[in-house]
Amino acid sequence: xxxxxxxxAMSPSMTEGNLTKWFVKVGDFLRVGDxxxxxxxDKAAMDVESDSEGTVIELLVEQGQExxxxxxxxxxxxxxxxxxxxxxxxxxxxxxxxxxxxxEEVKITKSTDQGSQTTVREAIRDALxxxxxxxxxxxxxGEEVAEYQxxxxxxxxxxxxxxxxxxxxxxxxxxxxxxxxxxxxxSGLKPVVEFMTFNFSLQAMDHIINSAAKTLYMGxxxxxxxxxxxxxxxxxxxVAAQHSQDLxxxxxxxxxxxxxxPYTVNDHKGLLKAAIxxxxxxxxLENEILYxxxxxxxxxxxxxxxIGKANILREGMDITLISHSINLRLCEEVADILIKEKITCxxxxxxxxxxxxxxxxxxxxxxxxxxxxxxxxxxxxxVSSEIISVIMEEAFDWLDAPVVRLxxxxxxxxxxxxxxxxxxxxxxxxxxxxxxxx
Amino acid sequence: xxxxxxxxxxxxxxxxxxxxxxxxxxxxxxxEEKAGQSYGLxxxxxxxxxxIGQEAVVVGLQxxxxxxxxxxxxxxxxxxxxxxxxxxxxxxxxxxxRIDGYSKGKGGSMHMxxxxxxxxxxxxxxxxxxxxxxxxxxxxxxxNNNAVxxxxxxxxxxxxxxxxxxxxxxxLWNLPCIYxxxxxxxxxxxxxxxxxxxxxxxxxxxxxxxxGEQVDGMNIExxxxxxxxxxxxxxxxxGPYILEMLTYRYRGHSMSDPAQxxxxxxxxxxxxxxxxxxxxxxxxxxxxxxxxEEIKKINTEIKNIVDLSAEFAAESPFPPADExxxxxxx
Numbered sequence: 024x025x026x027x028x029x030x031x032a033m034s035p036s037m038t039e040g041n042l043t044k045w046f047v048k049v050g051d052f053l054r055v056g057d058x059x060x061x062x063x064x065d066k067a068a069m070d071v072e073s074d075s076e077g078t079v080i081e082l083l084v085e086q087g088q089e090x091x092x093x094x095x096x097x098x099x100x101x102x103x104x105x106x107x108x109x110x111x112x113x114x115x116x117x118x119x120x121x122x123x124x125x126x127e128e129v130k131i132t133k134s135t136d137q138g139s140q141t142t143v144r145e146a147i148r149d150a151l152x153x154x155x156x157x158x159x160x161x162x163x164x165g166e167e168v169a170e171y172q173x174x175x176x177x178x179x180x181x182x183x184x185x186x187x188x189x190x191x192x193x194x195x196x197x198x199x200x201x202x203x204x205x206x207x208x209x210s211g212l213k214p215v216v217e218f219m220t221f222n223f224s225l226q227a228m229d230h231i232i233n234s235a236a237k238t239l240y241m242g243x244x245x246x247x248x249x250x251x252x253x254x255x256x257x258x259x260x261x262v263a264a265q266h267s268q269d270l271x272x273x274x275x276x277x278x279x280x281x282x283x284x285p286y287t288v289n290d291h292k293g294l295l296k297a298a299i300x301x302x303x304x305x306x307x308l309e310n311e312i313l314y315x316x317x318x319x320x321x322x323x324x325x326x327x328x329x330i331g332k333a334n335i336l337r338e339g340m341d342i343t344l345i346s347h348s349i350n351l352r353l354c355e356e357v358a359d360i361l362i363k364e365k366i367t368c369x370x371x372x373x374x375x376x377x378x379x380x381x382x383x384x385x386x387x388x389x390x391x392x393x394x395x396x397x398x399x400x401x402x403x404x405x406v407s408s409e410i411i412s413v414i415m416e417e418a419f420d421w422l423d424a425p426v427v428r429l430x431x432x433x434x435x436x437x438x439x440x441x442x443x444x445x446x447x448x449x450x451x452x453x454x455x456x457x458x459x460x461x
Numbered sequence: 462x463x464x465x466x467x468x469x470x471x472x473x474x475x476x477x478x479x480x481x482x483x484x485x486x487x488x489x490x491x492x493e494e495k496a497g498q499s500y501g502l503x504x505x506x507x508x509x510x511x512x513i514g515q516e517a518v519v520v521g522l523q524x525x526x527x528x529x530x531x532x533x534x535x536x537x538x539x540x541x542x543x544x545x546x547x548x549x550x551x552x553x554x555x556x557x558x559r560i561d562g563y564s565k566g567k568g569g570s571m572h573m574x575x576x577x578x579x580x581x582x583x584x585x586x587x588x589x590x591x592x593x594x595x596x597x598x599x600x601x602x603x604x605n606n607n608a609v610x611x612x613x614x615x616x617x618x619x620x621x622x623x624x625x626x627x628x629x630x631x632x633l634w635n636l637p638c639i640y641x642x643x644x645x646x647x648x649x650x651x652x653x654x655x656x657x658x659x660x661x662x663x664x665x666x667x668x669x670x671x672x673g674e675q676v677d678g679m680n681i682e683x684x685x686x687x688x689x690x691x692x693x694x695x696x697x698x699x700g701p702y703i704l705e706m707l708t709y710r711y712r713g714h715s716m717s718d719p720a721q722x723x724x725x726x727x728x729x730x731x732x733x734x735x736x737x738x739x740x741x742x743x744x745x746x747x748x749x750x751x752x753x754e755e756i757k758k759i760n761t762e763i764k765n766i767v768d769l770s771a772e773f774a775a776e777s778p779f780p781p782a783d784e785x786x787x788x789x790x791x
Contacts, residue, residue, distance in 0.1 A: 162603070188603065193630065194626070194629055194630065194633070196626035196629065196630070198592070198622065198623045198626060199592050199595075199623050199625075199626025199627050199629070199630060200592075200626070200630065201592070202589060202591070202592020202593050202595070202596060202623060202627070203592045203593075203595045203596035203599055203627065203630060204596060205592075205593060205596060206533075206581075206592060206593035206594060206595060206596020206597045206598075206599065206600070207596040207597070207599045207600040207603065208596070209581050209593065209596070209597060209600075210531065210581075210596075210597050210600040210601075211600065212599075212600050212603060212604075229586055229589065230589065230592065230593075233584075233585070233586050233589065234584065234586075234589055234593060238572075238574070238582070239788050239789070239790070239791065240567055240788045240789055241564055241567060241568040241572035241574075241582075241583075242563070242564050242568060242572065242573070242574040242582070242583075242788075243562070243563065243564035243565030243566075243567050243568065243788060244565070244787065244788035244791070245563075245564070245574045245575070245576055246574045246576065246581070246582070247791050278789050279789055279790070281790070302791050303790045303791060
């Protein structure tokens, strides 16, 4: 019987991958568990193993082929042939050389040039590397940031360039290493702490709030805490309630913290550089699903993007859409749809949640007189509640309709695909919300 | 790992050392008495945790370290600040919530810092000073400056999870951190007997390969002897070390604690037989390092310093309104 081997999904958010190396050729006999090929996803390089026993009769993709969608057939094996049985697969493969190749393929960090296309992931890494080259007090600490090259490959290559004294793997003890990093910042170092995801920052919330955010004030300005906490925040794909939540509003509630939630590639780089240089504790919220987004870095050498400035992502006349991070993608998609109906949306990319750029918000309201605020977080006491309050306080007379918010539903994130989709803001909901007030 | 016996041996301090220790302990004692008094008069508010009874611990250990070494502790911190050389006027003004306080009146009893004196607080969350102190030690290693960090916490904090997260990383990375557990027998109202499975807190580092010892924290000579040894080990790159200081607080956990969880006799016994200041004074006199008369003179001088600090604090203005929004960011 002939069976197809399909491109597997190797992480919750993977939609496609590259086949970097075939470990088998036509005619090889495979046992269950034998490695077939090395697949590179946006997060990591991993081996695909055979889940059947039989002989390889066809390879359907070339070594080096990129962007192969999940569930695409990549090879065919015949489970009936017995003729080559006995010739062990492992004899034909030198495991050590395979490992070696992986190591050599680790990219050495070289910053992308101005104007070139790069991913969010690389932009973050470039920002880290550039700031580390400029200032020996900057170091990176977190789980799997060094030898593993980053759970989401963000810190790839940094260990090779900066060594283990500055790229530091920690045990899985968020409260402990957060406190240690804050203590180190009290004596002048500038730690960048990676939370594998911000879900795990909840373990360390006491130190973030009570030790990092308040010490400057409690000490009458004597002791500052120049630290950055970064990592993915917000809903990921199909990882359920404990690993999929937007904590932006939590951090933005705390005086003493700055909170950044960027969207574009350029903003990720420029704002992270600004965060590292900032003498205050900064929460830098990334989004796992945005890591692979490609865009242009327009920053010149050593240029940063100032914290606390929103950006008009798109100009429009009829309504203002205000959002941050991945939901700006939703806003852009909806704006593209509505333009066909001659409705133009102005999109405000908050970029920084705290301090909030009230001026840009108010200015846009004065222009369009209508507004929908979109966020992934829960509605009660959320980022959108705050923005609506600001609009009420500072632009009420300019409104032609009540401001509407579209937020994540007030439920723990469900696992089921359909329910997860319902829990998050959708295009349909946004279009409906806009049309309700136009 | 061998458990070291409680060290009772006298270390034969010099006259100069004994007099210095006596004066510093006395300053803390009198300062804390004054703070207690002022609290009773409503001049100090909020939480106020007094250090009376524990003076030998911080004074002794401070005599073992150098200027470049850091100190961090929890909220029973007045003694640590005075031992670090911070100005009593500034500390008292902070207790009074005045502008001349170390934190401009915005921190209070539990939150004072002094970069000049290498004192890093003053932290109000039980256990939180432990990772923070470990982080200071991390920075010493990162900067390769051969400084050590004294990280103080109490027997109550010793049951917090973050303490063990810190122990693990401190040993893993061989950080120059000395953990000082000030075991005053009670975590607020709960005795060590009722809260701790392993009651020998000096052995709490065993799982991480961190050596520790119990020290008679009521005896300044024992404290100095153990402290010197610990500092020497840690400074010569042997990694973290634990000193469990067996001590006692005479007052309640805070000013509002009636301390009904222990008997008057228990307190009296410690006061009568183990008082670190009284015992050192007797030793000074028996060794003829000083006379009753000279000691009396020292007492008067210290009382003056403390009285003046209270007068200074009372005259210091309240922080102006614009301080409310200052120091949130720089």
